[in-house]
């Protein structure tokens with residue numbers, strides 16, 4: 191993952207609430223088996239409308255997206271984060287995010303920035319013709335005016351973003367602890383590991399109520 | 400043991416902490432991992448690129464569901480017929496190859512046990528109380544009906560679980576949703592969860608793990624509880640739990656992948672310790688009275704847009720919040736509805752009975768009891784898609800398939816089908832569908848499709864009347 195410290199540039203001044211992941215990337219784009227190329231399908235239904243923000247040349251390629259409450263709700267598809275990354279978005283600013291989306295965003299080098307509604311409203315105004323800067327070093331969002339909005343991030347996630355760390359590699363380094371846990375589990379909850387496999391299971395009556 | 404009373408969630412969490420870090424996040428062990436074709440190819444690819452293996456393949460089970468056409472899919476010799484859509488075929492192929500390469504149990508599209516991943520897990524006994532269970536799919540919350548801490552994850556997390564059998568998580572806040580009283584005539588589990596989401600809103604549960612409690616939940620079957628927990632995510636909650644009880648144990652006992660013999664006894668003994676202790680504290684409690692819940696449905700494009708069937712399309716101008724007002728008008732425009740129209744005066748062209756919310760045997764029985772002896776209205780296309788091959792077989796043994804086909808419904812092969820527009824089953828642009836699925840988002844059932852979420856019995860009532868209808872008017876009396 192590419193390290194991120196500062197995201198700066200034009201921003202889509204959108205502000206829409208409850209943007210679900212079906213809107214970010216419709217289901218028919220999910221048939222891919224790769225992570226790239228999804229930018230073409232991003233916000234397809236929004237872009238079908240005339241004068242939409244995403245096809246406005248002023249904002250093309252913006253690294254920042256400003257949205258309303260509950261951004262990324264709905265399906266868990268990580269394709270939503272891949273689509274945003276593919277269209278060049280590296281930070282999304284909103285009053286709140288769905289839990290699953292914000293996890294997916296972090297893992298793809300996109301900073302989900304939570305700011306209060308009034309700050310978001312202000313940024314939507316400013317971003318119409320001015321750039322916006324998200325700085326992970328100082329943990330602030332700033333504009334060319336006097337705006338300075340501090341935000342918070344989980345420290346581990348911030349570190350992963352800033353250093354471009356591979357979370358799986360970090361967890362694999364905890365192998366001893368995981369093995370120890372599995373040892374205790376084998377003793378106290380043996381049925382977890384001893385589940386009967388799929389091959390040759392007897393299924394008669396399994397669909398009963 | 401600490402003496403502080405604990406919730407079900409806290410007990411499951413505590414039993415799965417591998418390591419706790421200073422900032423409060425925990426490395427949590429994952430007992431069960433379900434995999435389907437849409438959200439896994441990039442995860443397996445990631446393992447391959449990094450030269451990693453699947454840590455515990457025996458704790459993982461893979462089954463294709465989203466992409467499969469629901470038309471007959473095997474030839475006379477039981478071989479899978481070719482799938483016309485090249486990309487779907489490639490994704491299904493990738494799942495077959497990846498599970499073989501990494502040694503993961505895989506239920507093929509040709510197997511009787513194939514079905515929607517959230518129907519298959521509980522019905523095979525893969526889903527167990529007190530387990531942590533994940534899947535790259537937001538409706539994984541369904542499995543919480545059996546008292547499993549179950550939630551959807553993204554593909555990077557799928558890869559993380561495959562490689563490490565753990566996830567790094569922060570504890571959630573807890574919300575109790577208590578439904579007291581007794582359900583009225585014609586009111587089902589689906590109406591209960593629609594009423595809950597209508598009350599808390601589509602983001603009301605964000606950041607929470609919900610526990611459903613109260614008399615109504617206790618009296619529901621496991622299948623009814625699955626319908627409720629399934630839609631937790633539509634209220635923003637990543638997971639929804641129901642405490643395991645005798646109903647749960649009776650349901651699990653004897654299922655093919657469930658513990659047996661001495662293991663069973665030990666497991667049940669532990670499961671009995673899991674329900675929330677008296678006096679356990681939740682961060683928030685929401686209460687509903689069952690007598691306030693009528694057969695319900697959605698009018699808009701968010702699952703929180705709920706009205707009773709006796710109600711009318713609301714006037715967005717009456718909403719206090721300006722953003723909601725704007726969203727309401729946009730929804731109505733998309734849905735082709737005007738304020739004040741009685742819901743029962745709205746004609747429909749399509750009916751979909753299926754999805755991981757409502758495709759189990761009890762759902763099909765409820766729909767069949769309404770369809771029995773009636774005919775699908777002229778100009779309506781109605782399909783019934785069982786949630787799994789085993790549900791289908793059971794339904795056929797009970798003769799439900801004949802009730803449906805005699806009434807003019809299509810009886811199809813198991814899969815996600817019309818729940819999402821990823822396979823050939825779609826609602827055409829601008830057309831209206833009464834659907835037992837869980838999402839009425841813009842374009843969910845196909846570009847421009849208009850979705851009304853409702854219960855299986857209500858869907859059958861819509862099919863035979865050609866409009867959104869109050870199922871209570873059709874129950875008991877055959878016209």
Ligand code: SF4
Nearest residue numbers: 538754755815818819
């Ligand atoms: S039936 Fe619908 S909601 Fe359920 S897993 Fe399939 S696509 Fe998702």
